[in-house]
Amino acid sequence: MDCAVSQKLFVSAQEVAEKAGVSRSAVSRTFTSGASVSPKTRQKVLDAAEALGYHVNHLARGLMRNESGIVCLIVSEIGTPYRSALLRALTQQLQNSGKVAMLINTDRSDGSVDLALRQAIRYRADASVILSGLPDKSITDLCLKNGQRLVLINRDDDREGPLKINLDDADAAARIATAFVRAGCRKLAFANSQAGTPSLMAREHGFVAAAKALGLDVIVERFGHTGYESGRVVAQQLLTRKERPDAVFCATDLLACGFMDAARHQFSISVPDQICVAGFDDIEQASWSSYGLTTFAQPVDTIAREAVSWLVSEDAEPENHTIRLHADLVWRTSIRGG
Amino acid sequence: MDCAVSQKLFVSAQEVAEKAGVSRSAVSRTFTSGASVSPKTRQKVLDAAEALGYHVNHLARGLMRNESGIVCLIVSEIGTPYRSALLRALTQQLQNSGKVAMLINTDRSDGSVDLALRQAIRYRADASVILSGLPDKSITDLCLKNGQRLVLINRDDDREGPLKINLDDADAAARIATAFVRAGCRKLAFANSQAGTPSLMAREHGFVAAAKALGLDVIVERFGHTGYESGRVVAQQLLTRKERPDAVFCATDLLACGFMDAARHQFSISVPDQICVAGFDDIEQASWSSYGLTTFAQPVDTIAREAVSWLVSEDAEPENHTIRLHADLVWRTSIRGG
């Protein structure tokens, strides 16, 4: 009962073995799936382990097996609705697969990211999932060089090895373009951030191309990060033009929320009567009745499932290294008709 | 260059030692702060390590030192704005302190939580931070029993040992009560979830008590989880009463957003003209101009700083084991006057 005195915190397999009256190998084998152990000794070991509160030391196990069971999640802007939703799904799936998630925050652009990643390598993480928008090649290089499996989500990369999970951004952009036209819109605009990540650019280029195919031009405006505030600024830029657009496709829902708020409260422009708005991600706020934002749903659960199932699969090299998922259009009230 | 063939992925201290022409102890000491190594050999080791791409194996180090450097973050509802903001701050601080974060998702109420936690114990995490609302005693017990330091955020617990970080919930509730009264409100209500976590209940009881001191009654309504949808439901319950309240304090911002949306769009009640609303947490959405929610700011950065600085401190037992932080009132437009 006197915890302050006891120095030895954890019980080792040795002690369990002694209590159970077997060899240490027996207890090791009991906790190793697929090892040869008779049901009788197995039970003796389990009882002793339970009584002593034994937990296999995964540091030691990882050392022996050369496989730590750690998966490293590299993510920026954790506080953002889309990112945190994806994070939630990923940790969920990893836990279901018996893996454990190590979280690396890449918000700071100074050396601390590199430092954190090195930290993860030191723990011999088996794999990394990158859901950071940062196009920092050195990060992915470091992961690959250290023998980790790598999953890139919504990120372009021409290297061999990593699994890439992307959406049909360009196709989605084309679908929303026709939706705008069908709603009677003629003066299209695209609101983007300056982040310039591949998926954002794919949406932009897809939208411009689809509009051109429909015989329409697109006003493109970019500003700052992909956040609410940037949406407001872009609204400022778009809504003060002599020829005001009547439909805006925003690269993310956060941009769209900022845009809608500015349009309504600052410029007293009605959505969707005077201007139609669409977003991308389907964050929770898009469904809030202040917005009712028509948007494309990121299939976060599917993304997480695909990522994890590849990470835990036996063969590291499936034939197809890139998965393209479909983004469903969620129709709400920010576009006329429908 | 042929990576597919090479089996040996990581270089060991042994190899670095050979390349540098020193003993293995020398390279170990080079990477151990406070060890005795001459600048000359130190440099030789660093050069060799750089050339070979050596990274200290923290699994092995943790095994020796009986200290893994891993801090386990136990969190439910990761996708929620407040939680993800706190998570962001915590990972940031941990990285700054050279620790590494292991993320445990406790959303599923089945055995998977317990499983994941055991997983963390197997990695010999030095500490756990619990930012889960769930009052699951068995989790905290397991952490403490395995010699981890424990930080409980916005959670009540009468045990000795863990560091508890709380806000002045009751005091904040009293402040908002007087603000309501000063705005001319007389029929107060409190919107809560059924989660019944200590901090939520402290806000409720503090509000009711403060109102009573001001000679006013409070209608209390509780429903579901602390989310947007619950806010809408509570609005349904409060705004269909014969005697409609003219001020509502919501236990969280998410509840408040749901409440405001229902009030405005479903009941066509104007905020703040016909009803004043306040929230708690100061999530990003509270500042969006569709809401302009007057609310109390959770000092997430301070919380994270306090938590981490205690975790990394030398002496495990400071005199005062509970920190009570102040929640600043952020005044916006959901209450008249100001």
Add this chain to the structure above:
DNA sequence: GCAGCATTTGCACACGCTTGCAAAAAGCGA
């Protein structure tokens, strides 16, 4: 009871690292 076989068990080594200890080297005053 015994040969023949499949299964279980224990021994011992390895994994990559830290660290106490003693030997070696370096610095220093006379």
Add this chain to the structure above:
DNA sequence: TCGCTTTTTGCAAGCGTGTGCAAATGCTGC
């Protein structure tokens, strides 16, 4: 140069585990 002290270095033991190998055990059919 020599004795002394201080710093640096190498040796070797150990951290808690997995696993190949050989010995031991159990089982089957005669």
